[in-house]
Amino acid sequence: MITQLTIHEAHGLLKSKKLSSMELTKACLKRIKEVEPRLKALVSVTGELALKQAEKADQRIAAGDINPLTGIPVVLKDVLCTKGVRTTCSSRMLENFVPPYDATVVEKLNNCGAVTLGKANMDEFAMGSSTEHSAFFPTHNPWDLDRVPGGSSGGSAVAVASDEGIFALGSDTGGSIRQPAGFCSVVGLKPTYGRVSRYGLVAFASSLDQIGPLTKDVTDCALVMNAIAGFDDRDSTSVPEPTPDYTKCLSTDLKGLKLGVPKEYFVKGMQPEVESAMRAAIAKLEGLGAKVDWNVSLPSTPYALAAYYIIAPSEASANLARYDGVKYGFSYSDADSMWDAMEKTRQFGFGDEVKRRIMLGTYALSAGYYDAYYLKAQKVRTLIRREFDQAFAKYDALVTPTSPTVPFKIGEKTEDPVQMYLSDVCTLPINIAGVPALSIPAGFGDGLPIGMQLIGKPFGEETILKVAYAYEQATEWHKMRAEIK
């Protein structure tokens, strides 16, 4: 099945004219038609646009103008603005919103000649860990349709894992790329904060949000980073650092590399199959030549969850104030007054989780509570970042599980927000610190995927990509495909 190809495999065939972008695109659209009723990974399928883009890509290739993403079909998380294509954030609030501009990353992919297949389902406004908080429908995990794919980029992860598309983009505020990548057995990278432009990414928590790739292997991850990373003057938090060629660092020799395993990430409540898969994976890294210190401590880690669930909702409560029913989005029409219209617009436009977080953030920022919650959380943020800085003075990268559990059952945690929040316990400290991290397939427990998280120093994406590549070349996990029943 040609939709199983990776970017670099498809690129080879496109370049040698053994395959056309049109054939590949049509195969992906056929695959989507076939499996989408069971998976529900996509909010919109942009078939017509895809065929047009594929035709153009084939013309470019015929003229000898080809780069690694030319003609390659991609799925975009529906939080990324696409000019003229509905962008919903899986919310009633933006159900009919058609952006007048492209996000910078979308513009970059378009310039490369990538082919947009559709927009991926997600937790509403990227708030969630299971894609069950989509206002439209939940997405199903291809490895077990009764289980969640993780979230919030669940649709993006499923589209890649089920070969609906060749790669996808997601966004990650507390684990929203890495946790679904782990749950679906694909590679997902959250870059260093400021590495990829956030222009055109619908804002959730602006000091934590980053866009990143979800791919079938590490080489593809590096290729997508080459296309999307870099300074953008339309995002004032974009960092003017030079962008390396991320494929150059991929090697299988880890000799001399120092890895640390922070013990606080092996949390209480971690499933034994996750723990044993992690120990085996880390032993494998040792076997590849890395020097592993199994006893690193990042003592503030247990406080990251509370700090995150103060900082992120606080920023969200400010960011989502823009949805007032005036400039765009859902607007309640049958109201008595301006305030009534605004309150009802937000009552009916937002789902329960979004309202919960707006309320939480508003509370944490309100008079009399600011110091105890928001300011305290920001101080804890300093401690967490310092501990990472200290660890990176000694180690090249840190290794942890991506999640403490395998994918859970649909419906299992929707009524208990605290339990849902705990599924991000290993990923959210990374956003608080602003450092890069990726998840790579590292085994299965009872047929369900387990992800390994590699954490790097700021702008140290190359090191974690190298470790991930070496691990991938020595294992077969990334070649396994779900049988969609």
Place this chain on the structure above:
Amino acid sequence: MKLSREEVLRIARLARVGLTDEDVDRLREQLSDILENFEALKQVDTTDVPPTTQSIPLQNVTKDDEVAPSLSQEQTLANAPRKEGEYFRVRAVLE
């Protein structure tokens, strides 16, 4: 400590989010539950620790004030729920 109904309604008012009675009851439980988990932060000694608002060393990012292409009026108004001529139509602010 459980949040009172009045407190939930006060926050909802600040956030301009309309709630049903059922919402208020559910949010009392859930928000109280979440806030209880935040108590853990009190154990952390943050004496003399400055707050971190963002993780990159950039400050006061500016750019030259140059004329560049921007959205047209038509594009800007395209998603407006209510408009009149060249304007967004809003409800009366003063009554």
